[in-house]
Amino acid sequence: MLRTALRNVLAHKARLLMTTLAVLLGVAFVSGTLVFTSTISSAYQKSAEEGLTHVDVAIRPDNDAEAAGPGAAADLGQELLDQVAALPGADSAIGEASGFAALAGKDGKLVGGGFDSRGGNYFTGQNGSGEDTRYPMSEGRAPERTGEIALDARTAERTGYAVGDTVRISVNGPVREETVTGIFTTDDGNVAAGGTLVLFDNATAQSLYTAPGAYDQITVEAAGGTSQQQLKDAITALLPADAEAITGQQLADDQAEMINSQMSAMRTGLLAFAGIALFVGIFIIANTFTMLVAQRTKELALLRAVGASRRQVTRSVLIEALFVGLVAAVSGLLAGVGIAAGLRGLMNAFELTVPDGPLVITAATVIASLVVGVGVTMLAAYLPARRAAKIPPVAAMSSVHAAATTRGLLVRNTIGSILAAIGGVLVVAGINQDDQGATMGLGAAVLVVGVFVLTPLLSRPVIAAASPLLRIGGISGKLARLNAVRNPRRTAATASALMIGLTLITGMTVIAGSVQKAIDKLAAEAITADYVVSTANFSPMDPEIAGTLSERSDVTAVSALRASPAYLAGTTKDEYLTGVDGDSIADLINLPFEEGSFDGLADGNAVVDTTTAEKHGWALGDTIGLTYADNATGELTISGLYEANEMIRGIILDNDTLTPHMQRVQDIQVMLSTTGGVSDAAKSALEEALGNNPAILVQDQQDISEDIAFIFTLMLNILYGLLAMAVVVAILGVINTLAMSVFERQQEIGMLRAIGLDRRGIKRMVRLESVVIALFGGVLGIGLGVFFGWAVGEMIRTGMDTYELVLPWGRMAVFLGLAALVGVLAALWPARRAAKLNMLMAIKSE
Incomplete structure (x- = not known):
């Protein structure tokens, strides 16, 4: 055997x-x-x-410490660094101050991806005369004063910068022109992964990223004979609570x-x-x-x-x-x-x-x-x-x-109907289930299996509906239809392979298009400002940006958005406050107020979204007690209740009230309107006013929508590419089915040739059969994809009010056309093989 x-x-x-x-x-x-x-x-x-x-021990702020107060823990001071360096078990200690640093290339564009652009300090030791072992210089020298920087070797190589060149850098907004004094090598994983690293002298880095004499991390190397745990124990005794x-x-x-x-x-x-x-x-x-x-x-x-x-x-x-x-x-x-x-x-x-x-x-x-x-x-x-x-x-x-018995088909159809019904019910029930889509996913799997079991039953009416189109092929078209329904189980299995791929592709297209439109609608309804200014990696900006923009004569309204943590009275959990310009914010954003308005925001009041107010039992006119990030206490009076959306929510107050309590005054973004509205000229003027900064984005609503669309399109294209694997496998299945079908029907094909059907007619018959099978799978796949897209969309709608179902009719037509193309391509070899059969030998075959 x-x-x-x-x-x-x-x-x-x-x-x-x-x-x-x-x-x-x-x-x-x-x-x-x-x-x-x-x-x-x-x-x-x-x-x-x-x-x-x-690094044997690293010291960093403990943001979870109870003594830290609202927000992040404080930076680590020079005194702590000196104490750690003086420990008997410590061989050396390095203070680190780092953050975002956007480097412009020679073409003026941002080098790297924004999120991979980093800056840090070159630490010369406690006495200021040593060398930083982390960054050995391969060319030039380390930066020693403001206006000097060093670049990592990989960045220098890809940008073409050399020692002595002047480069443009932005850390938190304003453009800085720096002289490259050195090129260094590093084992930094971010650099190895394609990021950029810019080094400043220690004092400059502290002024940019922490505070004078402060660090965001201290790394310590143990002396010989001291274990990491021993060193950690000795250091822990010196640490503050945060x-x-x-x-x-x-x-x-x-x-x-x-x-x-x-x-x-x-x-x-x-x-x-x-x-x-x-x-x-x-x-x-x-x-x-x-x-x-x-x-x-x-x-x-x-x-x-x-x-x-x-x-x-x-x-x-x-x-x-x-x-x-x-x-x-x-x-x-x-x-x-x-x-x-x-x-x-x-x-x-x-x-x-x-x-x-x-x-x-x-x-x-x-x-x-x-x-x-x-x-x-x-x-x-x-x-x-x-x-x-x-x-x-x-x-x-x-x-x-x-052949299969009538009873066998009845059992199969009964099982398929039950599975499809259960799957459909589970998908619909999953819309309102708080289980991260588990119920819906289970229902989708059961429904797909149920439809697969039912495909032999579905094949006859669906293929019969295509009869008018097949008449164009004459006798070849009629024979193709009969061949497609002759063995419904085989047709169903072949079509199901294509159905699964198109179900996923259609479903994701429906979801992506609907979400994109919802976000576009949300941005259009929530933001009335002409432009939104932010950094390339959406990190905080220096208030100087808002100041520069507010001084322009063509700017009619401007507001910086700031965020700072606070404790509500009687709690120790961060509740973030959003600061705005109370006099101009009403002209820049559109919030539907249930009660009150932005009026009076500059007088120490606040507006709160209805969800937050309901959570805490607040009403219009109530007073909120809180502890700011600087541990100062204060009160805010609720002067308005608004409906939150995906872009704006929480407690909003005037910047004049919030700013004095911020540990470090920075803006999340700046919103503004201009006299001429949105135009290329206005946008270019704003970008020029900000020094054509590589780290700053000046975007109107269309730019924001295009950015979001780019992300969705990129994700969708990646998914299309991945699902193409399933479609390729499905094509192989169609070829396999047709090839074996031709083999089984050798006598029949030979007889057709003998009674007058020419080679071209045989090829057309096989191709049309393939197209019918592929279109059958395409129709099922698109139908299931739309249903799943609708179901997932209904689940999304519970958290996004602007969501509405968008059926991409154009793309679905393309998908159906591609299914037909799959049928044509899959039939090339089987059709050629059928046409080449020797009619006499075929008639003799068993």
């Missing part, structure tokens, strides 16, 4: 090749994902470990855990798409083996007649599946390694640089690839194998095995 199974595999090379490809693509996606994420994780961890080589000490090993472990967590989300997402491709592949494999078994009915029945047991027949089919699965798994693993290497190269091409490091192929990846490849194939082949074992020996005397 083993020799028989292997002979059968080798006897159907072309047919099984496409089945192998279907499994191979899924396995390649799985192994590629595992190799890629393992490689990235390893590279980042290695880079992080290198950056912590000389600071904490952490060993270098704990830092490394925390970073490794954070990296693994970040990679886990990516890994889970990519594996989900691999799972979809494999799920689609199951249909193709099951279809392939079902057809192979059907074609070998006589052979298998004869084996039973000469003494083979049912178990032996089942085993022979499963051995074929095992062989196919092994070949696909090994090939998929190798292809996955290539995919991982390609993904890393693609990231570098898009300047999403990752640290250098070898490809990491773990034993778990190899095992997972083999288990997935072999397991999926064996699972899909099990039912056809059992069906083969049930073939009675008497079937060897018959040319056709028994």
Whole structure:
């Protein structure tokens, strides 16, 4: 039986090749994902470990400490640094002050991605005459005074800056012109991943990021013979209540855990798409083996007649599946390694640089690839194998095995209807469930399975509806329709593979388009300002930006938005306050007030959203007691209650009331209106007034919408690319089905040729059959996708009032057209093969 199974595999090379490809693509996606994420994780961890080589203990503010008061803990002072450096177990101590620093390239544009642009201090020791071991200079010298900086070697190389050049930098708004005095090397993981690092002298960095004589972190290296824990214990005794000490090993472990967590989300997402491709592949494999078994009915029945047991027949089919699965798994693993290497190269091409490091192929990846490849194939082949074992020996005397009974179809349709109904009910019920979509996800899976079970029943009416279109093909079109409904189970299995991919693509398109419109509507309704000014990475800005804009004669209204934490009376949990210009804010934002208004905000009042007010039991005219970030206490009178939206909510008060209590006065963004309204000229004038700053964004409502649209479009395109894997697998399934259908109908095709149907007519018949099957899958997929998109949208609507369902009719028409194109492409080889059949040999075949 083993020799028989292997002979059968080798006897159907072309047919099984496409089945192998279907499994191979899924396995390649799985192994590629595992190799890629393992490689990235390893590279980042290695880079992080290198950056912590000389760190045995790190001291940082403890934002969770009860004594810290509202907001973040205070910076670490010079006195603490000196005390730590003087400990017997400390070899050296370095104070760090760092934050955002946007560097402009020679073209005036921001270098890096904004979020990866960092600045820090060059620490010269307690006496100010040492060298910072973190950043050895490869060229020039370290910065010594305001107006001087040093650049990391990678940034210098890609920008072309050299020692002596003048560069433009923005830290928190205003443009600074600095002279490059040195180029340094570093093990900083952010730099290794494509970020930029700019070093200032210690005093300048403190003035920019912390406060004179203060640091945001202190790192300590232990002296010989002192363990990290011993050093930590000695340091802990010196720490104030709002600071904490952490060993270098704990830092490394925390970073490794954070990296693994970040990679886990990516890994889970990519594996989900691999799972979809494999799920689609199951249909193709099951279809392939079902057809192979059907074609070998006589052979298998004869084996039973000469003494083979049912178990032996089942085993022979499963051995074929095992062989196919092994070949696909090994090939998929190798292809996955290539995919991982390609993904890393693609990231570098898009300047999403990752640290250098070898490809990491773990034993778990190899095992997972083999288990997935072999397991999926064996699972899909099990039912056809059992069906083969049930073939009675008497079937060897018959040319056709028994067709499915009416009772069997009735049972299948009943089960499918029940599953579809349960799935639909669960999806609808999941809209109002607070379980993060678990109920809806379960319902979606059950509904898809139910529709798959029902597809043989659905195929006849749907394909019948396409009859008017098929009439264009004449007799070939009529034959194509009859062939498509001749074996509804096969048609259903083939169409279902395409259905799953289009369901996901359509559903995500509906959701993305609806959310995009909701956000556009929200921005248009909430913001009446002409422009919103912010930094490239949305970090706080210097108040000088708002001051510069307010002095312009063409600016009619301007308001800086500020945020600061506070404790409400009787609580110790941060409640963030939003500061605005009380005299102009009503001209810049549009909030629907339930009671009161912005009037009187500048007189020590506040407006509160209705949700927050209801939570605390506040009403119009009530007084709110609170503790500000500087630990001063105060009271605010509620002068208005407004309806919150996704952009504006919470307690809003006048900047004149809030600013005196802020630890560091900074603006989140600045909103303004101009005399001429929105225009390219006005925008250019504002950008020029701010020094054509690479770190500052001047955006109108359209710019904000386009930014949001870009994010959604990018995500959607990535998802389209990932789901293309499932569509490719579905194409292989259509080719497989048509090829085997042609094989089964050799006599029929030969007879059609003999009675006058030419080669062109045969090709047209096969192509139209393929198009009908593909369109059937497309119609089901688009229908399910719209339903799932509606359901998810209803769940989103509970938290976004402006959400409304948007059906992308144009894109859905494109998807249906692509489904038809898939049918045309999939039919090329089978149609050519059918047309080349020798009519006399075909008529003689059994």
